Amino acid sequence: MQPTARVRPTVSRTQRTSRLTVVSAVAAVVLFASAAMPAHASANTAMATSTIAPTVRTQDYAVTQAVASASTSRDGFTVNEAKQVVVAAPKGTGALTAGAVNSGAEVTDGGAVRSPFPGPVRMSSGFGWRSAPCAACSSLHQGLDFNPGMGAPIGAVAAGTVRVSGTYFSYGQTVIVDHVVDGRKVSTLYGHMIPGSSPLRVGDQVDAGQFLGSVGSSGVSTGAHLHLEVLMDGTLPVDPRAWIESHTGRAL
Known part of the structure; x- marks a missing residue:
């Protein structure tokens, strides 16, 4: 099978x-x-x-040559490096310097009371009531305005002691000097000067005619001028022109 x-x-x-x-x-x-x-x-x-570490683009800043070399201006004048001139100092104060003095220690010559400028100078606003020349200006003018031009050196009206040197209310750059004239205290105020033009400090002693600062337009001002005030007993304003002429015996 x-x-x-x-x-x-x-x-x-x-x-x-x-x-x-x-x-x-x-x-x-x-x-x-x-x-x-x-x-x-x-x-x-x-x-x-x-998502955790995104790339962030940083911002770069560059100062151009035009900006770096731009000049600084204020009140219609350019701030430049002033030429240094030695000014004769009051006793005990050391040498002073200023950029606007043209002739030695004295801006003016003469007696114990003098005009703040040598020779005749054009004057604008006198002492007393007037039409205010600007919105912030006073109608009652308590001084006398001289117009010798921007930068003109200002001389002390008389010998005395500096009470104010610096910015002073609407007067801008100001020097106030206290004097004793004819046995009475009298103060003179010099307003609207170029900032930094005065070499003086509070307490300095000045002689008649000594450089105080340069004519400017600081503070409430419509143009370069010296605003001069004469204050009897340091507070009472009187006509500067009449007071100076009465002590110098000649017209300003």
Whole structure:
């Protein structure tokens, strides 16, 4: 009796092709997923880095040569380096310096009482009531205005002691000197000078005619001029022109 031979099942070509297709599809999905994941993680990493530490553009500032070399001006004049001139000092005060003195220690010469300028000088507003020349100007003018020009040196009317030297209310740069004339206290006020033009300090002793500062237009002013006041007993204003002429014996 012959042994019965096992018959192996026959797999059709169609079934074999279907299996290969399924296996290939699964492998493709696995390969796609493994290839896509690193790229996605890299993109997230780059995004996180950009969010945590963004690049900040700083701002640069530059000063141009024109700005660096621009001149400073105030009250119609330019501030420049003044030429240094030595002025004779009152006793015990040491040497003084000023940029606007043209001739030695004395601006004027003469007796114990003098005009603040050598020779005749044009005068504008006199002492007393007037039409106010500006909105902030006073109608009652308590002084006398001299117009010798911007920068003209101003001399002390008489010898005395400096009580004020600096900015003084609407007078701008001012010097006030206390004197004793004919046994009575008299003060003279010199207003609207160029800031920084006076070498004097409070307490300095000055001689008649000595340089006090330069004519300017500081404070409430409509132009370069010297505003001079004469104050009896240091407070009572009188006509400077009449007072000076009565002591010098000649017209201003």
